[in-house]
Amino acid sequence: MRTLPNKEGVRCREWAHVAPMSTGGPLWLCTCAALAVAWVAGSSWKAEGGAMRAALRGSLGGAAAVALAFVGYGALQFLGLEVSWERVAGGAWPAIGFALLIGLVEEGAKLAGIALAAGRSSDERSLIRATASVAAVFAIAEAALALGGASWPVALGRAALGPVAHALLGVPLAVALARGGARRNVGLPARLGVALTAAALLHGLGDWSLARPGLGQAGYAAALLAPALWLFLRERVREPSPTGVRRLSVGRRGLFASAA
Secondary structure, eight states: OOOOOOTTSOOOOOGGGOOTTBOOHHHHHHHHHHHHHHHHHHHHTTOTTOHHHHHHHHHHHHHHHHHHHHHHHHHHHHTTOOOOHHHHHSSSTHHHHHHHHHHHHHHHHHHHHHHHHHTTOOOHHHHHHHHHHHHHHHHHHHHHHHOTTSBHHHHHHHHHHHHHHHHHHTHHHHHHHHTTGGGTTTTHHHHHHHHHHHHHHHHHHHHHHHTSSTTHHHHHHHHHHHHHHHHHHHHHHHSOOOTTOOEEEEETTEEEEEOO
16 A cells, blocks of 8 residues: 655555544545635635635635646656655755755645636735635645544644645735736736745745754744734735824835825
8 A cells, every 4th residue: 555645744544444533534525625615715705706706716726726736746756856754854954955845836836726716806805815715725635635544633623724824825925916906917927936935935944844853843833924924014014104103105116114
């Protein structure tokens, strides 16, 4: 029987050999499907253009991201670079390179899925919604495939909260696609290149840290906190200030002071 290494350190088993208190079979797949539906529905609630339409596009975008990730890993394997969690967990410096490859493949796949889910929309809120939906489908599909045979509390917790991590890592991608409004295509390739690099680096750092004992959990938390903190500070900079108080705002010329 072939085993597939994964980030949780769990080996996938044949359904016939799964312990009674372990995940597996139709019940586990139906549970993952229900979690994905709940996440996508929540992300699409009161979306512009209709919640049903946003949910459908988000689901399709997430499915496309999963398929593209499979293609990406297959291409690396064809080139002789078989990426495995054992190599990321190794103590040698190449472990960092393999972690970054994982980040590049998965964040690149999510970028394509987000673009598909968002369509022609350039509204940042819509892009964030699309990112959350794509991340939910991607993360829960990953859990459904990788956590078969794990204990129910561990597997259910990771499947339920995995979308949060993937959505946070996708924040730079959403902002890059949304920035500029109607002029979003101006400088788009450069923005996407920077955003994808940042997302892949954070993803790789998070995976590499997760495989390290001791303070590795802190590195993983920092990788997830960075995009959330950046988005928070970015919104604080852009929000209106009280009358008469000078504020910072972001414009075409960069960060500058302007009168309220």
